Amino acid sequence: AQTVTQSQPEMSVQEAETVTLSCTYDTSESNYYLFWYKQPPSRQMILVIRQEAYKQQNATENRFSVNFQKAAKSFSLKISDSQLGDTAMYFCAFMRAGTASKLTFGTGTRLQVTL
Amino acid sequence: DAGVIQSPRHEVTEMGQEVTLRCKPISGHNSLFWYRQTMMRGLELLIYFNNNVPIDDSGMPEDRFSAKMPNASFSTLKIQPSEPRDSAVYFCASSLDGSVPQYFGPGTRLTVT
Numbered sequence: 001a002q003t004v005t006q007s008q009p010e011m012s013v014q015e016a017e018t019v020t021l022s023c024t025y026d027t028s029e030s031n032y033y034l035f036w037y038k039q040p041p042s043r044q045m046i047l048v049i050r051q052e053a054y055k056q057q058n059a060t061e062n063r064f065s066v067n068f069q070k071a072a073k074s075f076s077l078k079i080s081d082s083q084l085g086d087t088a089m090y091f092c093a094f095m096r097a098g099t100a101s102k103l104t105f106g107t108g109t110r111l112q113v114t115l
Numbered sequence: 116d117a118g119v120i121q122s123p124r125h126e127v128t129e130m131g132q133e134v135t136l137r138c139k140p141i142s143g144h145n146s147l148f149w150y151r152q153t154m155m156r157g158l159e160l161l162i163y164f165n166n167n168v169p170i171d172d173s174g175m176p177e178d179r180f181s182a183k184m185p186n187a188s189f190s191t192l193k194i195q196p197s198e199p200r201d202s203a204v205y206f207c208a209s210s211l212d213g214s215v216p217q218y219f220g221p222g223t224r225l226t227v228t
Contacts, residue, residue: 033215043204045219091158095215102148102171103208103217105158 002027002094006106013082014114020067021077021109023092031097034068034075039108040088048090051075053097079111087113117141119220121207127226133195136223139188140209148208148217149182149192158206164190165212197227 003026013019025034036048051059051068058066063083067076079086092106120139128134140147148163162172164184172182179198184190194201204224208217 035216037219043222043224045206045208045222047216047218050216095217102160102163103150103158104160107157 002029002032002096002104004092004094004104004106006092006109008109009107010110010112012112012114013079015082015084017082018078018080019082019111021079021090021092021111023075023077023106025073025075025092025094027073027094027096029096033095033097034066035093035095035103036064036066036077037091037093037105038086038088039091040085045091049077082113084113084115087111119207119209119218121205121220121223123223124221125224125226127228128197129228130198131196132227133193134197134201134225134227136192136205136207136225138190138192138207138220140190140207141218142188144209144211144218145187146210146212146217147184147190148210149190150206150208150219152204152206152222153202161192161205194225197225199227201225202227 005024032053034051038046038048049061049064063080065078089108091108093103122137146165149161152158161174162182167184182192204222206222207220210217
């Protein structure tokens with residue numbers, strides 16, 4: 001079974017600053033995907049970024065980037081130039097590669113962006 | 116394009132009543148997932164379907180929960196009888212042939228009193 005751990009229940013960052021959210025996971029699978037989902041107060045689950053385990057290059061999406069360390073089973077999310085709209089819960093998630101695999105989520109990190 | 120559609124958005128019911136949650140996946144997607152989010156257990160998978168066939172229902176809490184997918188564009192999650200501990204946000208998500216990513220609906224907030 002896979003597990004996903006987010007050790008930071010809450011974080012705060014000032015607008016325009018950079019923040020990094022941590023995530024570690026445990027799996028015996030060799031082929032898998034990792035994701036960060038954002039859940040704002042509207043509770044909609046929004047995909048922020050994804051990483052294929054076979055790719056060494058870290059994924060980036062505009063102000064969002066990841067630091068994927070496969071050997072260490074670490075998958076952190078960096079948000080640059082933080083904006084008020086980034087305030088949300090952030091969930092790290094794991095998915096085994098293959099047909100119709102489920103997502104396994106971490107417990108989430110609540111990020112507050114302040115003025 | 117329309118995303119995953121869930122109804123109702125909010126449901127308040129009394130203990131013992133039957134509750135039916137509905138989901139319409141994104142057109143063309145053939146994998147559908149039901150997740151539940153609670154403060155105590157976080158986000159957890161209840162059941163998922165591939166090509167309308169249930170693949171894994173090991174996350175369904177007990178016999179009071181049932182899910183169906185009669186066709187490619189509709190799924191239901193039913194709780195009968197409902198209990199206060201079923202209060203949660205229920206999400207439906209879909210994907211194309213199990214590929215990434217999964218797209219989530221807006222969720223249904225269920226309150227059982």
